[in-house]
Amino acid sequence: NTKNPEEPEEPRLTVIKHVVGSTKPASDFTMHVGGQSFPGSEQGTTRVLEPGTVTVTETGGQGFALTYTGDCSSLGQVTLANDEHKTCTLTNTFETGSLRVRKLVDDNGDGTFELGDEGANEIGFRWGLDDGTVSRPMGSTATDLPIGSHTVTENAVSGYALAGWYLGTDDRTCTNPRTAPLPATVAVQADSTTDVIFCNARLPEPVGAIA
Secondary structure, three states, X not given: OOOOOOOOOOOEEEEEEEEEOOOOOHHHOEEEEOOEEEEOOOOOEEEEOOOEEEEOEEEOOOEEEEEEXXXXXXXXXXXXXXXXEEEEEEEEEEOEEEEEEEEEEEOOOOOOOOEOHHHHHHHOOEEEEOOOOOOEEOOOEEEEEEEEXXXXXXXXXXXXXXXXXXXXXXXXXXXXXXXXXXXXXXXXXXXXXXXXXXXXXXXXXXXXXXX
């Protein structure tokens, strides 16, 4: 089993994980490349791979912006040949943004959403973020949220129904909102505030009801 000295060495790739702006250790991230998975390491982890082009990816990076340096492209791709040893550094920078939920209410069923946050709060509407308690007043802002996807929902108030919701950046109003059910999944961007608008309308009085 003596190796032929002229036989080429298989490619090697060292993956370094660097974390900025957080105390989260590199080992909390999982690296994936060439069918292999392993914990991230600030010192770097070297793996033997097959020749060809591979892509280095990771999991565990919610709330972090990812950049690639070294021998990897900006998309994490690197081409390996026999006798080569290359290095890719994945840097995760913790970034935050804000999310504000606003409310518009059609309080008399005429198709005009005349009540805003203050009126909605008086009626009893509240909103909740991710898995938290649904107790935030309409018009309030959640700050210092990790970037990425978050879920937003609201409580049910007797006599009112959700007409839909939309983002502040949408070309929509309460007359043509998104109709996806709650919780709404929205993306929080770094150093900015994402606005979500919930639209509710008063339900018609049952036939024969006494006003």
